[in-house]
Amino acid sequence: MSKIIETHAHLYAEELKEDICELIENAQLAGVEKFVMPNVDETSIDGMMELEAKHPGVCYSSMGLHPCYVKKDFEKQLYLVEDWLNKRKFVSVGEIGIDLHWDKTTLAWQEEALKIQLRLAAKHQLPVILHTRNAFKETYDLIKALALPELKGVFHCFSGTVEEAQDAIALGFQLGIGGVVTFKNGGLDKVVADLPIESLVLETDCPYLAPIPHRGKRNEPSFIAIVAHKVAEVKKLSVEEVIHTTTTNAKQLFYAL
């Protein structure tokens, strides 16, 4: 049986702190081999790296500034991100992107922060973890215009259309599929049915976005097995095939894993 790569887990989150070791063990029992932890802002760095140090070869840190945390001082925050990228090795740059769900007024800052971080990823030859919410087109257009030929990454928590998925794939990106695929009227199950398994990676985005039957509750990294089963069901593949292929995809993308 192949092992799962959990490509998006905020394991350092306050909501998971109390029983994090048990949660990691449970996920390992559910078949997870490695976890990618995306950073959020300067306040999440220490907790992330502590977990990585405690679980070497299991938990991997990513470095970046999340679009929801791009504020007036974003340039200062990005110097910190750049400093860390120069100082040590990370598995990827992220999570970065554009979010127009929570705050549209910061769009210009978000675009600038995304450009800077995409260039940093290219410079360090690292993949990127993209967060886009109500902003697929803005993100896609910006990446395309930057034209960084070696750039690779994942549209984390992908929940767009088949056409958007094809655009992302043509750009050299993978699509991160999580709990939303289990939601009854989300429609993502029908989209995923039409996407090539060679372009998908699995994630939970824990502690957020728990899959059915845990929707609305705390999401745990072991719930990734539910996502794998759902993807297998909608794509009419065996669970083993889904896990084997998505793990291969994840290792090609996050080559340090």
Ligand SMILES: [Zn+2]
């Ligand atoms: Zn995230």
